[in-house]
Amino acid sequence: MIExxxxxxxxxxxxSIGLNVYxxxxxxxxxxxxxxxxxxxxxxxxxIVMIGVWYATDVYFEAALLVAMVGFLSTVAxxxxxxxxxxxx
Numbered sequence: 001m002i003e004x005x006x007x008x009x010x011x012x013x014x015x016s017i018g019l020n021v022y023x024x025x026x027x028x029x030x031x032x033x034x035x036x037x038x039x040x041x042x043x044x045x046x047x048i049v050m051i052g053v054w055y056a057t058d059v060y061f062e063a064a065l066l067v068a069m070v071g072f073l074s075t076v077a078x079x080x081x082x083x084x085x086x087x088x089x
Contacts, residue, residue, distance in 0.1 A: 006054035013047045034078055041071030 020043060023036035045064045052060025080086075 003054060006050055009050045010047065010054065013043055013050060017043045017047070030082055034075070034082065037078070038071070038075045041067065041075070045071070 017040060020036050020040040024033055024040065027033040027036055045068050048060050048064040048067060052058070052064070
């Protein structure tokens with residue numbers, strides 16, 4: 001039963017990532033694109049966790065933590081670049 005629920009969740013998250021790609025390409029403003037990219041990172045984390053649930057292994061949870069850290073740092077760096085024009089002061 002958990003396999004079916006995991007497959008349904010993986011499909012829903014994949015659709016959500018597709019909608020984020022659309023917003024990333026079509027976004028009218030740079031801030032909309034940054035928000036779409038951040039939301040895509042969150043969806044990628046959810047997808048990795050759901051694949052870990054589907055395969056019943058713990059390795060994917062560590063990968064999800066690494067993606068979360070890199071996603072947070074990249075979002076902060078990109079927002080700083082948009083606001084100030086440089087990342088390193």
